[in-house]
Structure formats: C-alpha cells, structure tokens
Amino acid sequence: MLTVKNLVKQYGELVAVEDVSFEASAGAVFGLLGPNGAGKSTTINCISGLLQPTSGHVAVAGFDVLRESRKAKQSLGIVPQELALYEDLPAVDNLRYWGRAYGLRGNELEARVAEVLTTIGLGDRAKDLPKTFSGGMKRRLNFGCGIVHRPPVMLLDEPTVGVDPQSRERLFELVEAERKNGTCIVYTTHYMAEAERLCDSVAIIDHGKLIAQGSVAELRAQLGARDVLQLLGRFPAGPSKEAVSSLAKQSGLDIEVIAQEENSLTLTLSAASQHLPAVFQALSNAGGSVSETSLRSPNLETLFLLLTGKELRE
C-alpha cells in the first residue's frame, strides 16, 4: 500500500534521510521509530509531498508521489504532530471543509462527517468551536480531519506528543479502529511502548538511516533474552572493558559492553540479576566504582540502546 524505496533527502552537505526503504501494508500499523532529529519527519514529509526527495521512489496506494501527485495525495490522510485546525470554526465545519478539500460533496460529505464525529466521540460537540475544547478533544478532531475522506493510507506523525494518558488511550482506539477498517497506517513516535502496543511492524531510524526493521517480535529476538544493565559511577576506560571481557571468558557469561563513558557503562547480559555481584566485583578489581544501577528487560527501547549505544530520547 505504501512503498518507500531508496529514499534520500539531502540539504546541501547534510544528509537528512539516507537510503531509507520500507513497505507498509493495508490493515496494518507500521511504526517509524527514532529519537528527535533522526529523520522521521523528513521521511513523512517526503511521503506526503511536502518535500521533494533528492532521490528514491515513494508510492502511495500505487501512485508515485512525484509523477501522480494528485492521486497520491488523494489516497493519503495525514494527522500532523501539531494541531491543524480552525479554532474559530465549529468542529463539524472543520470536518466539512477538509472533506471538501478532498473532493467529498453533498450527502456523501454530510454522511461521512456525521460518521467521523461519532468515531472521534465529538457528536455532541459538533457545533462548538475547537477553541473551547480540551487538548484531547482537539487531538481527536485533528485525527478526524485526517480520516474524513477515507484515505487508504494514513500518516500519523507523533500524534500523542503532549497528550494526557486518557486522550492517548482514546487515540490508540481510533488507530486500532482504522486498522480494522483496512487502512495502512504509518505511525511515527519516539515512545517505544506505543510502538510495541500498536505496531505490527517497525523500522528504527537514527541519523537518517534505518538501523533495524521487522515485526516487533523479530526485533525483540535480536536482543535474545538479554537484559540491559546500565551502571553509573566511575569506570576507567580500558581496564573496565577488559574486566568485562575477562568475566565473559572466565564464567562463560553472555555479557557485552554496549556503551561506555567515564561516568556510565551500559552492558547486556542474560539473567542479569543473578550475575550482578560478579559484575560489580570485576569492575571494582579494575579500579571502578558503581553508584547507581538500572536493569531493564528486553524491549524496543533496549534494542535501540543496543543498536545505537544511546537512549531513544537523547
């Protein structure tokens, strides 16, 4: 339903998106994950036609976004990160206006607007101005404006940023309902928990490059059963790494250093809680000291840490 092939977007010397390729299918949610500035929004903007790719190919519902721009745009529904509403126009008129922008008319338009108002739970507030709405209600209306023309492909660009938990849950329900309707959804986020809950498949992007791609289960499998152990304290660069290597050899532990700085050390190992004393002892022998410990079980966030050596929200 959505094909992105070898997409490159360059601004002079700066490569914002480098050779990104993925496919998203109908009736599924495709998550595009990455920290701020990773290239998610640039990718989304190239798909939506807001930016012209430097090279590569993007097709929405089979229509090339450059050569068949009108048809591609007609097939696309976008829910931007920032609200895009007329706050001084009643909710129902917002939906009508965007419906007409996508070519809906007459009875078809009115029926669809009524349907969307019910879907987003604003039927009883249809004639009210969005400026009188809560943040969550505005988010729902923003979502409604993106789906009013029944697009086969939807782009949701970080739709839950700054949204309270209750409204976030309501948005998840809306996304799931659209998936059930057979819509292909591309969902960008830097919240891995959201991706794990909603997405059927995921691509992780960092510095403009895709660093991992697959179903959530497949990506988890890349971590194996290993936990991520993050230590804060003092860790002499060479000796600490050597101590971890020796420990792996001597005790046969599946332990690996992901990232090291002067005051922090990040490791992955299986059954970490059982081996903590041995790890502390080895680091202490190497001249290090541990002041704080955090242990995380395998998830997309720890996978990102494993792949990039940094936290997702950095």
Next chain:
Amino acid sequence: MDFIWASVNKDLARWRQDFTAVLLWLSIPLIIGGLITSLVDGNGGAKPQGVLLIADQDDTFLSGFVASAYSQGELGELISVEKTTVEAGTDSINAGEASGFLVIPEGFTDALLNSEPVTLTLKTNPSQTILPGIIRNVTDVLLDGGFYLNQIFGSEIDLILDTDLDGQSNDQKVAAIAAAIQKKIDAAAPLLLPPAIEITIADPPPEKPSVPVALLFLPGIILMAVMFSSNGLAGDYWTERENGTLRRLVYAPGRLTAFLAGKALAAGVIIAMISALTLIIGFVYHDIAWSKLLPSLVWVTASGIALFAWFGALQMLASTQRAANLLTAMLLFPLLMLGGSFFPMAALPNWFAAIGRLTPNGFVVDRLTAELTAASAWTIDPQSWGVILLMAVSGLGICAWRLQTSFARN
C-alpha cells in the same frame, strides 16, 4: 469551484467570530471622517464669528463711518458690531464675551480733521487669536485710510460736516463740494491716467461646479477603511500558518489556487460590506446621485481585493509574523498620508498630489473622487480597471508562489 465556495464560506464564518476586528476597521475611518466632516461642515466649512463692541463717544458722521466699516462685505460675516457704553463694554470684554472692544473718544472727528493726535482704545480678547487679529488689522487700515482721506479731501469733508443738509440752499453747497472733489480728481488724473500697466481682458475658462471640501475627504476616508480591512484580512495568512491549516492544505490534492481565490472572494465580501456602509453614509450626507453608488462600490471593492492581494504578498514575503506586521504598518500609514486619506489630493501641493496619485490607494482615491464628482456615473476609464485587475492578479500570483514554495510548508 466547489472548494472556492468552501473556502469563502469558511473565511466568512471565521470572520463572523471575529466581528470586533471588522467593526474596528470600519469605525476608525468613520470616526476620523466624522471629525473631519464636522470640522469642515460639508458645505465649505463654517467661518468663525466674533463680536466687536464699539463705544462711540464722538457720535459723528466720521465716527459712525468707522464703526460701520467693520460690518461691511465679507468682514460683516466674521464680525458682528454691537454699540455699547464704555462701562458695559469694559465689563463684557473683561468677561471674555466679545472678541474686541473699541472706544472712539469724543472729539475724534475734530482731531482727525485738524490733524491733531487722538487715541482710539482697542481691547482684544486674549483667549481668541484669529478674530482679534482681524479687528486690529482692520482698525489700522481704517486709521491709515482716514489720514490719507483727510490729507486729500480735508476741506471738502469740513464742508460736508458744516452743512445742514435739511436746508433749501444746500443744493449749491453740495454742487460746490462735488465740483471741488471733481477738480482734485481732474488735477490728479494726468498723474494717474492712463495707468502704467496694460490690461488684457480675457474670457475666463468655464467655471467648474465647486465641490464641497468635505466631499473631497470622502474617497480618502473610504479608502482608509478599505486599507485597514485589506491589511487586517491579509494577516490571516499568518494565522492559518500558525494554526497548521496551510500545511494541511498542502497535503490536499491541488487546492492552493482555489484556496487563494476563496480567500480573495471572502475578503471582497467583507470589503464590499464596509465600503457599502461608508459609501451610503457619504452619499446620504453629500446628497450624491444614487446612480453612482454601484460603480463606486464595484470600484472600491475591486481595488480592495487588489490591495488585499498585495498586502497578502507582503505578509508572505516576510520571514516572521512580527516582521510582516511591521512591514505592512510601515507602508500603511505613509500610503494613507500620500494617497489622500488624511488630506484630499486637491488640498495637496501639485508635486505631492502627483506622487500621491502614483500610490495604489492614491490611484484608487483619484478615480473615486472623479466618479463621485462627475456629472454622470461609470466615468472610470477601462485602463484604470485594467490596472486594478493587473494589481490583483500579480498580488495573488506572488501569494500562490509563496504558498507553493515555502510559506505553507514550514
């Protein structure tokens, strides 16, 4: 086409929510126009009028002549002369109830005829500036005139004053006085006639019907309302951008041109409403022929759309909303000043008015003035309509280009 109407409806519905702004665009020029019109009074303006109190203690023919001189001709429209006594006059002038108080002392005529010194006392009201000045100047002129009159016709004036005009034998005296005066004129004639200047009498050009001053202000005031509204309406591009709706529009398939056309039409509707109201007030007040209402309204509305297009282009060329507002404000007031909104073109120096007519609003004001003051309706030439059309199309073209390239995408 459907999306054009959708955009028109959308903008009109939004402006209904912000009706205060529309009222402000309308009320500022109406207040200014009302003040200007009340100052110049629609029919050429009211002249100031003052009271000159005269205590004539001499009560002779000459003192009466001096007193009556203040109420002659156009001076009489400015100054109302009232006779009084010294005491009452002093009280009135001290109470600020008159512009001036003149005391003609007893013996004034004798002193004048005998070329003896005499003092006329003139007290003026210090709280007034114009009328006391006029009274002072007129008094100076009268006294100078009296001096020269006495030098030339002193003996004849003596004779007039000594004559009892009721008597039967006075025909001889009158004839003698007339003969003496004629003799002096004949004696002076070789020195004065023929005059040293040659006079060519030319037929004056046919006089144009005079236009009331307040009517000359009307087109500028209407354009002021149009300028305020078109500038305010153009600011909505930034509101749409801040709302994110422009960006959403770029996602939609090929709707930018329809969006712009809808916005221009919605602006046209609002500008037409404001213009219609100001025009109707002006037509009623100045009793202008109603046949000129439609051409005037169409001209002002079309011009308003053209101005809106250019204000929109300027808004979109600026890098921030603040810069855009600063830029348009910097242009708006000088344009209003140059373009005849504060002072009518007819009251400006020729070189200044020529520059004013080159400004967009001055161009519109000039043609509207011609339309309102012409003998018949629909007098604006096709070239002028063409200029307005070109202006609207070019402004909207720049807006479309800015929307396509970056303004809506950031």
